[in-house]
Amino acid sequence: AQSVSQHNHHVILSEAASLELGCNYSYGGTVNLFWYVQYPGQHLQLLLKYFSGDPLVKGIKGFEAEFIKSKFSFNLRKPSVQWSDTAEYFCAVNGIGTDKLIFGTGTRLQVFP
Amino acid sequence: GAGVSQSPRYKVAKRGQDVALRCDPISGHVSLFWYQQALGQGPEFLTYFQNEAQLDKSGLPSDRFFAERPEGSVSTLKIQRTQQEDSAVYLCASSLDAGGSDTQYFGPGTRLTVL
Numbered sequence: 001a002q003s004v005s006q007h008n009h010h011v012i013l014s015e016a017a018s019l020e021l022g023c024n025y026s027y028g029g030t031v032n033l034f035w036y037v038q039y040p041g042q043h044l045q046l047l048l049k050y051f052s053g054d055p056l057v058k059g060i061k062g063f064e065a066e067f068i069k070s071k072f073s074f075n076l077r078k079p080s081v082q083w084s085d086t087a088e089y090f091c092a093v094n095g096i097g098t099d100k101l102i103f104g105t106g107t108r109l110q111v112f113p
Numbered sequence: 114g115a116g117v118s119q120s121p122r123y124k125v126a127k128r129g130q131d132v133a134l135r136c137d138p139i140s141g142h143v144s145l146f147w148y149q150q151a152l153g154q155g156p157e158f159l160t161y162f163q164n165e166a167q168l169d170k171s172g173l174p175s176d177r178f179f180a181e182r183p184e185g186s187v188s189t190l191k192i193q194r195t196q197q198e199d200s201a202v203y204l205c206a207s208s209l210d211a212g213g214s215d216t217q218y219f220g221p222g223t224r225l226t227v228l
Binding site: 004032036042043044045046049051052090092094095096097098099100101102103104105106 | 148155157161204206208211214218219
């Protein structure tokens with residue numbers, strides 16, 4: 001079955017700490033991978049996406065993610081978080097030729113000053 | 114430059130009532146998606162339109178759920194005889210083209226509470 005697992009449900013960090021959020025997927029075939037973010041009171045918006053080429057993808061606000069095909073992973077990283085990064089983060093996948101996204105359950109990140 | 118809009122933002126229904134949720138996608142976007150997000154969960158796919166054609170409705174949980182996009186723009190998700198388990202946030206998303214790598218832009222959602 002197609003699925004996405006996000007291992008960390010709730011992460012609490014201090015400002016300037018480094019961040020890594022795990023994402024593993026189960027999907028037969030070639031995939032596109034996405035990280036979406038939902039800031040408090042706002043709608044889901046795209047952070048970054050991978051569909052081909054360089055497996056290290058850079059997104060907005062200093063975020064990056066690395067696609068490791070052998071591990072079925074697409075972990076999200078940021079070297080130094082800010083209070084404004086407090087949000088819920090969702091990893092998602094779809095297959096080539098299909099459009100519907102399969103989401104993980106999300107990771108709630110709280111950053112304290 | 115408007116994004117995806119949804120109305121109403123909040124809806125309270127008594128069990129057994131019918132509800133209709135509206136989505137206005139970004140102008141010119143070919144693809145439109147509906148997702149359901151239960152509390153503490155990620156969004157789950159319901160249905161997908163390419164223009165006016167409903168190409169995938171595999172995620173609709175029962176025949177009480179019906180979606181349409183008759184002119185290839187605005188879409189309505191209708192839930193008949195609402196049940197408590199239908200309580201969730203219903204998200205609409207649109208993308209410019211068909212094709213899985215295209216970015217889906219999400220609306221603010223409609224929070225449905227069934228009493």
